Amino acid sequence: MSLKDVKHIVLVLSGKGGVGKSSVTTQLALTLSLKGHSVGVLDVDLTGPSIPRFFGIENEKVRQAPGGWIPVPVHAAQNGHGRTNGNGDAAHTNGLAKVHGSLACMSLGFLLGDRGDAVVWRGPKKTAMVRQFLSDVLWGSLDYLLIDTPPGTSDEHISLVETLLKEATLEQMAGAVIVTTPQAISISDVKKEINFCRKTGVNILGVIENMAGFVCPNCSECTNVFSKGGGQVMAQEFDVPFMGSLPIDPMFIRLIEEGKKPVYPEGTVIDGQAMQTNGHADSDEAETAGLLVEKYTACSLYPLFDGMVTQLLSKIEP
Amino acid sequence: MAPPSVLPACFTPRPATETNVLGLPEKRPITNVGKVVAVSSAKGGVGKSTVAVNLALAAARQGITIGILDTDIYGPSIPTLLNLEGMEPDLDPNNRLLPLTAYGVKAMSIGFLIPQDSPVAWRGLMVQKAMNQLLFEVSWPKLDLLILDMPPGTGDVQLTITQSIELAGAVIVSTPQDLALRDAVRGVDLFKKVGVPILGMVQNMSTFTCTNCGHHHDIFGLDGVRKKCDELGINLLGDVPLHARICHDADAGKPTVVADPDGPQAQAFRDLMEAVGETIGLP
Numbered sequence: 001m002s003l004k005d006v007k008h009i010v011l012v013l014s015g016k017g018g019v020g021k022s023s024v025t026t027q028l029a030l031t032l033s034l035k036g037h038s039v040g041v042l043d044v045d046l047t048g049p050s051i052p053r054f055f056g057i058e059n060e061k062v063r064q065a066p067g068g069w070i071p072v073p074v075h076a077a078q079n080g081h082g083r084t085n086g087n088g089d090a091a092h093t094n095g096l097a098k099v100h101g102s103l104a105c106m107s108l109g110f111l112l113g114d115r116g117d118a119v120v121w122r123g124p125k126k127t128a129m130v131r132q133f134l135s136d137v138l139w140g141s142l143d144y145l146l147i148d149t150p151p152g153t154s155d156e157h158i159s160l161v162e163t164l165l166k167e168a169t170l171e172q173m174a175g176a177v178i179v180t181t182p183q184a185i186s187i188s189d190v191k192k193e194i195n196f197c198r199k200t201g202v203n204i205l206g207v208i209e210n211m212a213g214f215v216c217p218n219c220s221e222c223t224n225v226f227s228k229g230g231g232q233v234m235a236q237e238f239d240v241p242f243m244g245s246l247p248i249d250p251m252f253i254r255l256i257e258e259g260k261k262p263v264y265p266e267g268t269v270i271d272g273q274a275m276q277t278n279g280h281a282d283s284d285e286a287e288t289a290g291l292l293v294e295k296y297t298a299c300s301l302y303p304l305f306d307g308m309v310t311q312l313l314s315k316i317e318p
Numbered sequence: 319m320a321p322p323s324v325l326p327a328c329f330t331p332r333p334a335t336e337t338n339v340l341g342l343p344e345k346r347p348i349t350n351v352g353k354v355v356a357v358s359s360a361k362g363g364v365g366k367s368t369v370a371v372n373l374a375l376a377a378a379r380q381g382i383t384i385g386i387l388d389t390d391i392y393g394p395s396i397p398t399l400l401n402l403e404g405m406e407p408d409l410d411p412n413n414r415l416l417p418l419t420a421y422g423v424k425a426m427s428i429g430f431l432i433p434q435d436s437p438v439a440w441r442g443l444m445v446q447k448a449m450n451q452l453l454f455e456v457s458w459p460k461l462d463l464l465i466l467d468m469p470p471g472t473g474d475v476q477l478t479i480t481q482s483i484e485l486a487g488a489v490i491v492s493t494p495q496d497l498a499l500r501d502a503v504r505g506v507d508l509f510k511k512v513g514v515p516i517l518g519m520v521q522n523m524s525t526f527t528c529t530n531c532g533h534h535h536d537i538f539g540l541d542g543v544r545k546k547c548d549e550l551g552i553n554l555l556g557d558v559p560l561h562a563r564i565c566h567d568a569d570a571g572k573p574t575v576v577a578d579p580d581g582p583q584a585q586a587f588r589d590l591m592e593a594v595g596e597t598i599g600l601p
Contacts, residue, residue, distance in 0.1 A: 015437070017469075017470035018364055047472045048360055050497055050500075119472060120511065122477060126473065183565050192435060195436060199439070218531050221530035225565060253537070
């Protein structure tokens with residue numbers, strides 16, 4: 001059974017679409033990796049598989065071994081000694097070389113012929129695919145397996161939970177992180193997701209409120225473009241842990257879409273830490289060099305995720 | 319009074335003669351409804367429901383008799399957006415659901431039939447049945463236009479709808495972000511595969527203007543949808559900027575077109591409705 005050497009399985013859920021589940025899954029994976037854990041990410045969003053795009057490995061292909069599919073590697077483990085690129089020269093790391101665990105991922109996105117192909121499947125086919133992803137991928141030995149889900153509570157979720165409850169042990173099932181935005185229509189969908197977890201016996205690790213405010217880089221005024229405060233109120237009402245609020249950071253979007261290291265206007269301080277400033281314009285090559293996980297440490301969201309993951313780890317591995 | 323159950327009591331299975339040789343459902347018209355337009359996007363959270371509701375309200379202001387059908391079974395947003403949360407529809411003498419009314423718009427959603435916090439953890443077949451009921455067992459008055467607020471994804475709901483009724487066209491909503499566009503393109507692909515005309519795309523959450531200093535920020539990227547439209551050869555029907563009030567008003571159950579009818583955001587939605595109306599030939 002391919003999940004037997006996975007220590008902890010975490011689901012990332014949301015009743016609502018577009019709140020940033022894939023974004024949060026990616027960042028949780030990168031942050032866990034930066035803490036030295038070996039991480040796998042399974043993307044079960046069959047009709048909108050975004051995870052390969054987030055990790056910048058869209059054009060990779062999945063390799064097959066006699067026992068099943070080999071997950072596509074994002075980066076190998078790095079234990080603190082100097083890293084070299086292919087020809088043995090010290091790789092340009094943008095000054096950000098960090099210790100990190102290995103990271104690999106699996107998604108339907110790798111198996112599609114054309115990125116723009118619509119995957120128009122009815123329930124039974126989706127159910128079968130989810131089961132196959134869980135049983136036929138050779139994850140090997142992992143500290144954490146994160147599972148990114150589509151919005152809602154449909155076939156993918158039901159078959160996911162069913163299969164996991166059968167194939168994984170109770171100790172392996174760490175639980176679910178639920179993502180929402182502050183607005184009312186997100187909150188109302190997320191309440192359903194919480195009740196879904198309760199009905200199916202999935203432990204809720206906490207609620208993350210995403211896109212909570214946009215800080216204008218020009219004048220620092222914070223505008224609540226998607227309303228305010230709903231996540232925390234809901235978490236209290238439902239008695240689930242509230243893990244934190246994340247603002248909209250266009251630099252993160254830029255990191256994912258263009259591969260450029262985040263830079264912030266002079267004087268930006270987040271959580272007591274001065275952020276990298278753009279005192280001089282870096283060349284394109286310098287801006288995009290380095291692994292995603294290393295560039296991510298310059299992002300303003302990283303300290304927030306670091307805090308949340310520390311919280312999570314203390315709950316999962318007390 | 320207990321809410322009407324979604325299945326058996328109201329559901330009348332269609333007789334065998336209505337399916338064609340391959341066992342696929344035949345397309346049927348919806349009684350009393352003129353044209354049907356789907357507001358869709360394979361991507362979640364781009365603003366389909368917000369755009370659909372504001373479009374319907376703009377249509378009402380133009381004098382079009384309008385209805386909106388919320389086809390998102392798992393996350394119905396229409397009750398919240400129209401301030402109809404917790405309301406239950408009555409049945410007409412033929413046991414069909416009577417739509418609720420808000421701001422001059424007739425509305426139906428599964429959100430009216432199921433307690434608000436209950437998850438709808440249904441597999442595909444039940445979703446299909448519920449969808450059929452929402453499509454054919456609602457007693458609409460005479461409507462010029464019915465707008466369908468579609469759920470994200472490209473699965474059972476989308477297939478059932480496109481196989482069961484004749485759509486005048488589909489409007490695809492997206493934010494300028496590359497990630498959203500990649501899924502929106504699948505939405506376009508889906509409709510092309512099933513032969514539904516694409517009326518065009520809407521660029522939502524385009525530019526954010528800081529209310530304090532007036533600086534423009536393209537938070538989700540610049541003009542991504544416009545460029546994609548050029549690439550795919552489809553119309554850009556409209557552009558809606560990102561403004562905190564749109565969400566704030568939607569949350570309060572009084573969408574932009576009603577809450578701030580003379581503002582620039584409402585104008586953007588009205589322009590959008592005019593463009594849609596022109597494309598499908600509505601007065």
